[in-house]
Amino acid sequence: MSDAKLLEVTGLNVAFGAVRVVKDLSFELRSGEVLGLVGASGSGKTMTALGITRLLPPSAVTSGVVRINGETLSAIPESRLRAIRGRGVGMVFQEPMSALNPLMRVGDQVAETVRLHRPVSRAEARRAAREALVDVGLEQGTSDRLPYELSGGQRQRVAIAMAVVMSPGLLIADEPTTALDVIAQAQILLLLQQLVRTRNMGLILVSHDLAVVAQLADRVAVMSQGEIIEQATADEILRRPCHAYTAALLSAARLQPKPAAPLSMSARTSPPANTASMPAVLDVQGIVREYPRKRTSLWRPAPPLRAVDGVSLSVHAGETVGLVGESGSGKSSLLKAILALETSQAGEVSLLGESMLSAKGATMRRLRRAIQAVFQDPYGSFDPQWTVERLIGEPFHLLASVPSAAARRRKVAVVLEQVGLSASDAQRLPREFSGGERQRIAIARALVTEPKVIAFDEAVSALDVLIRGQVLNLLAELAQRLKLSYLFVSHDLQVMRAMADRIYVMQRGRIVEEGPTETVFASPRHAYTQALIAATPKLPVT
Amino acid sequence: MSDSSRNTGLALGAAITAVFVGMAALAQFWTPFDPRALSIIDKLQPPGAHHWFGTDQLGRDVLSLIMLGAQTSVGVALLSVIIGVFLGVPIGLIAAARRGAADELLMRGNDLIFAFPALLLAILITAVFGPGAVNAIIAIGIFNIPVFARVTRAGALQQWTRDYTLAARVAGKGWVRISCEHILPNLVALLVVQGTIQFSLGVIAEAGLSYVGLSAQPPTPSWGRMLNEAQTLTALAPYLALFPGIAVALFVLGLNLLGEGLRRRSGSPA
Numbered sequence: 001m002s003d004a005k006l007l008e009v010t011g012l013n014v015a016f017g018a019v020r021v022v023k024d025l026s027f028e029l030r031s032g033e034v035l036g037l038v039g040a041s042g043s044g045k046t047m048t049a050l051g052i053t054r055l056l057p058p059s060a061v062t063s064g065v066v067r068i069n070g071e072t073l074s075a076i077p078e079s080r081l082r083a084i085r086g087r088g089v090g091m092v093f094q095e096p097m098s099a100l101n102p103l104m105r106v107g108d109q110v111a112e113t114v115r116l117h118r119p120v121s122r123a124e125a126r127r128a129a130r131e132a133l134v135d136v137g138l139e140q141g142t143s144d145r146l147p148y149e150l151s152g153g154q155r156q157r158v159a160i161a162m163a164v165v166m167s168p169g170l171l172i173a174d175e176p177t178t179a180l181d182v183i184a185q186a187q188i189l190l191l192l193q194q195l196v197r198t199r200n201m202g203l204i205l206v207s208h209d210l211a212v213v214a215q216l217a218d219r220v221a222v223m224s225q226g227e228i229i230e231q232a233t234a235d236e237i238l239r240r241p242c243h244a245y246t247a248a249l250l251s252a253a254r255l256q257p258k259p260a261a262p263l264s265m266s267a268r269t270s271p272p273a274n275t276a277s278m279p280a281v282l283d284v285q286g287i288v289r290e291y292p293r294k295r296t297s298l299w300r301p302a303p304p305l306r307a308v309d310g311v312s313l314s315v316h317a318g319e320t321v322g323l324v325g326e327s328g329s330g331k332s333s334l335l336k337a338i339l340a341l342e343t344s345q346a347g348e349v350s351l352l353g354e355s356m357l358s359a360k361g362a363t364m365r366r367l368r369r370a371i372q373a374v375f376q377d378p379y380g381s382f383d384p385q386w387t388v389e390r391l392i393g394e395p396f397h398l399l400a401s402v403p404s405a406a407a408r409r410r411k412v413a414v415v416l417e418q419v420g421l422s423a424s425d426a427q428r429l430p431r432e433f434s435g436g437e438r439q440r441i442a443i444a445r446a447l448v449t450e451p452k453v454i455a456f457d458e459a460v461s462a463l464d465v466l467i468r469g470q471v472l473n474l475l476a477e478l479a480q481r482l483k484l485s486y487l488f489v490s491h492d493l494q495v496m497r498a499m500a501d502r503i504y505v506m507q508r509g510r511i512v513e514e515g516p517t518e519t520v521f522a523s524p525r526h527a528y529t530q531a532l533i534a535a536t537p538k539l540p541v542t
Numbered sequence: 543m544s545d546s547s548r549n550t551g552l553a554l555g556a557a558i559t560a561v562f563v564g565m566a567a568l569a570q571f572w573t574p575f576d577p578r579a580l581s582i583i584d585k586l587q588p589p590g591a592h593h594w595f596g597t598d599q600l601g602r603d604v605l606s607l608i609m610l611g612a613q614t615s616v617g618v619a620l621l622s623v624i625i626g627v628f629l630g631v632p633i634g635l636i637a638a639a640r641r642g643a644a645d646e647l648l649m650r651g652n653d654l655i656f657a658f659p660a661l662l663l664a665i666l667i668t669a670v671f672g673p674g675a676v677n678a679i680i681a682i683g684i685f686n687i688p689v690f691a692r693v694t695r696a697g698a699l700q701q702w703t704r705d706y707t708l709a710a711r712v713a714g715k716g717w718v719r720i721s722c723e724h725i726l727p728n729l730v731a732l733l734v735v736q737g738t739i740q741f742s743l744g745v746i747a748e749a750g751l752s753y754v755g756l757s758a759q760p761p762t763p764s765w766g767r768m769l770n771e772a773q774t775l776t777a778l779a780p781y782l783a784l785f786p787g788i789a790v791a792l793f794v795l796g797l798n799l800l801g802e803g804l805r806r807r808s809g810s811p812a
Contacts, residue, residue: 341711368714375705383706383724395713445709 005067006031006169006202007052012064014047014056014226021047023226025064029202031169034193036217036234037206038249040464041435044226045206049172052204053089054081068170086117090163092156094175099159100147106158107133107143113162132165133158137191152327153184157191164195171195174206181326181491186535189215208464210253211494211537214238222246238540252469254539255498258320258476258517279353280314281485282338282371282453287311287347289333307333309509310347315453320479320486322500322517324493324532330509331489335457338487339373340364352452362400369398372446376458378438382430388441389426392416395449415444418482420474436467440474447478455487460495472498493536497521505529552803558796562789566612575603577610578761586779595785598768599775604782608789610763614675615793618757619744621679623737626686631733633687634694635725638702639717649695652688660685661750668756678757682747686740693736697729731808735801742797749790765790 007029014022022044029035037045050056052066054073066073068088073081085091093099101109110129114120120128130143136157147155156176163171173192177185193216196203207213213220214234221231222243230243241247289308296302307330315321325331337344340356349356351367359367372395375381382391392412396402403411413423419440430438439459446454456475460468472495479486488499496503496517503520505513505528513526524530574594581601589596595604633652637645664681671677701707701724710720751757752766760767765786772782 336708339712341708365714368712373709373712375708377705380704381706381709383710383728385727394710394715398714442709445713 004031004069005029006033006069007204008065008067009052010065010067012048012051012066013062014044014051015061016059021226022051025226025228027221027228027231029170029204031202032196032200033219034196034203034205034217036213036220037204037223038208038210038213038220039223040208040249040466043223045208045223046174047226048223049091049174049204049206052172053085053091055085055091083117086113086168087166088168088170090166090168090171092159092163092171092173092176094178099162100155102147105144105146106150110143110158110162110165113165117166128165129161132161136161136164136195137187151184152180153187156180156184156188160188160191160195164199164201167199168201170202170204172204172206175208176205177212178207178209182493182532182535182537183326185212185537189537192216209537210238210249210465211539214539215537222249249465250539252465255469255472255494257497257521258499258501281317281319281352282315282487283350284311284313284338285348285350287334287337287349288345289330289337289342290345291333307509308337308344311506311509311511312347313504313511313514315485315487317452317485318479318483319502320488320500322496322503323487323489323506324491324496324503325506326491326532329506331491331506332457334506335373335455335487335489339371339455365398365400369395369449370451371453371455372449372451373455373457374439374442374446374459376461378435378442378462381442382438384430387427387429388412388416388433391430392426392441392445392448395445398449411448412444415447416441418447418478419444434467436463436471439463439467439471443471443474443478447482450482451484453485453487455489457489458491459488461490461492468495475499493521493532505532549803551799552807555796555799555801555803558792559800562612562793562796563616565609566616569606569609569613573603573606573609575606577602577606577763586775588779589781596779596781598771598782599779604768604785607763607768608765608785611765611768611786612789612793614752614758614762614764615745615748615790618675618679618682618748619741622682622686622744622747623740625679625683626690626740627733627737630687630690631694631726631729633691634696635698635721637691638695638698638725639721645695648691652691655684655688661747664747664751665754665756668751673756673759675758675762678748678751681751682744686744689740690733690736693732694729697732698725701725701728731804735805735808738797738801738804742794742801745790745794745797 005028009028010026012022012025013020025048027035037048039045047056051062054062056062068084073084100106107126107129110132111122111125114125114128115122133143134140138154138157138161142150142154147158150158176192177188180188189212192203192205195201203216205213205216217234219231220234220237221228222237222245223229224245230237230241230246237246238250241250287308288306288310290304290306293302293305311334313321313323323331323334333342336342337347338349340349344357351371354363354367356367389409389412392415393408396408409426412426416423416425421437421440421444430441433441442459460471463471475486476499478484486499488496490496500517502515503517504511505520505526507528513520513524513529520529521533524533579602584597584601585599587593587597593603593605595608597603598607633648637648664678664685667681668674668677698721707720707724710724715723748757748764749766749769752764753770755767755770757766758764768786769783772779772786775782
């Protein structure tokens with residue numbers, strides 16, 4: 001069986017009008033084999049995955065031959081195709097929430113898939129669903145729960161259960177871990193690997209992250225602009241990439257750890273000792289952030305949810321401080337409390353020696369000038385109707401006297417050039433820019449008031465590896481040139497290691513470990529830090 | 543395929559609306575006949591070359607009356623939409639920005655207005671304060687307030703979840719400024735659609751009120767009163783009821799097509 005070709009794609013083309021998104025693609029896959037499909041966003045990976053099962057929107061024009069188990073898909077009618085989709089091919093997508101019906105118990109959703117493809121009784125389908133949910137590592141009772149009661153990782157497990165419940169020969173997973181944090185990602189990858197082994201399935205793993213693909217794939221196909229530019233065993237690709245683009249992807253995925261403490265030559269080995277004498281630019285003491293919960297008893301209010309539980313941290317001049325933790329650990333809540341965007345229940349934030357939380361009026365504006373922020377979503381961070389110039393100029397509101405139009409334009413041009421865009425971009429709208437360019441605009445907006453500290457909330461998580469590398473380089477360069485301090489929040493340890501001088505590890509609202517980045521990475525003390533580091537996908541160093 | 547059908551709907555709706563609004567504007571300067579001139583000799587003439595839509599029981603030209611009636615209709619509906627927008631939109635913006643107690647208070651107040659059957663309360667208002675176009679505008683306008691408040695609040699809540707509002711707050715802007723500079727401009731498409739729908743409901747409400755004699759008073763012509771007066775003459779001159787009836791139905795249809803077309807084009811949900 002293992003030498004039989006499970007999937008054969010020959011000359012697959014997908015076009016929308018005159019735009020060809022997939023060009024003359026050919027590859028094959030055997031049972032028990034994992035093919036990694038890697039490329040930047042827009043390279044045609046997802047269109048390829050959808051093209052195989054003919055799930056593309058009707059406006060797409062496809063040609064080429066797709067054979068599954070020797071059966072040519074393009075030659076069979078839609079009704080037969082539907083049967084193949086469930087039984088022959090399973091699919092898992094990026095966003096586990098939207099893949100599930102929010103109002104239906106997850107067990108019933110899996111059972112529905114069973115009943116669509118096999119004439120079985122309701123009870124039998126339920127039993128098959130329960131088994132499938134256990135097979136993907138969920139607890140016994142999970143089948144009676146609703147999607148919103150599950151974590152992102154658990155939801156993705158449900159989606160995988162739905163995909164594999166009919167024991168398809170081929171599983172296509174499109175960025176299955178991109179929406180998850182590192183620990184959940186590692187678990188899902190492990191699960192996929194086990195499924196491939198125990199069921200002798202073929203797996204096509206689509207991802208922009210070479211490090212993720214390298215963990216599972218036997219063979220890797222690198223896509224760029226709709227074409228496979230290189231296809232080889234994972235080992236060969238990682239050690240001897242032939243194509244320059246592959247090499248670029250690899251080097252972007254292999255972020256170099258930041259050289260220790262460029263703060264001061266004399267204190268190379270112990271930056272805390274050096275900085276302890278200096279007052280911190282940003283000093284956070286015992287922040288508590290509670291959110292009210294829905295009352296469950298008529299007589300007393302429910303205990304509030306403590307998202308941030310007495311966190312203290314400090315950022316010194318010219319230092320990049322990292323804050324790591326999985327999603328839901330309270331990182332973003334802490335950041336909002338520090339930025340005084342939400343009221344904290346206890347604690348103190350002092351910026352340049354002044355209290356941020358009690359500041360008002362002119363003092364508040366002066367402090368806000370000194371701390372700016374860049375947020376995660378490069379699409380949601382901008383008012384879609386404003387021009388770049390107006391968006392970047394928004395923080396001018398904080399200046400004591402708003403500069404003249406000419407002065408504003410000059411300043412916007414300066415920051416645009418600082419972030420590697422051109423002054424002529426000022427009159428364009430945000431939708432005309434790519435994700436990476438938008439994040440540059442967000443950085444420009446943060447720079448325009450000449451702040452001392454910039455807070456980044458998962459600022460590079462939504463970016464492709466290549467773009468991520470460019471943005472991180474830009475940030476490092478700006479920090480040095482403009483003597484900026486960064487507070488860098490991320491769940492990605494690789495990014496942390498490349499950026500931060502010191503890191504704080506946050507779990508369930510508390511800081512569980514802190515120290516110079518390399519020390520923490522070399523000898524993590526807390527079990528949670530150890531788990532995070534172990535879960536981070538690594539590329540073999542060559 | 544869906545593209546062309548939505549465009550025809552939008553174009554048709556816009557054309558019908560333009561005809562009626564144009565007719566109302568034209569009536570300000572010119573009508574085929576003087577609609578106030580009574581001429582008993584010409585009474586109840588059927589539609590013909592001279593009087594296209596015929597004449598009524600007092601010999602007035604029906605086409606001229608319809609044109610002036612359009613003026614009443616457009617005027618009352620438009621002003622009541624304006625009342626709804628000017629009071630309802632700020633309520634929605636405040637409720638969305640402040641949340642908590644302010645939100646509860648404002649939205650429950652809205653619910654209170656919603657709890658009354660609209661047309662009945664309008665009749666009550668005009669009955670208490672006297673019939674007339676101004677009171678009809680106020681009565682219809684009051685019911686537009688909660689509609690706009692709700693639509694605005696729902697849209698604004700969605701906008702507030704987006705990171706750009708955070709960025710604006712990092713830039714030191716308060717909720718009032720953010721609401722005016724960011725939230726409101728992003729709701730324009732939504733409000734234009736709702737405005738068109740409320741406009742059509744206003745046309746129906748005005749026709750209803752004037753039918754029972756509670757809107758514009760004679761001699762100001764209005765479609766509702768024309769329908770009422772035509773009722774007794776249905777056997778003699780059915781066309782008298784036909785033309786104002788068609789006018790109301792066609793105008794409302796046009797406005798609804800326009801609203802639906804705009805909604806689809808802006809891509810916002812119903």
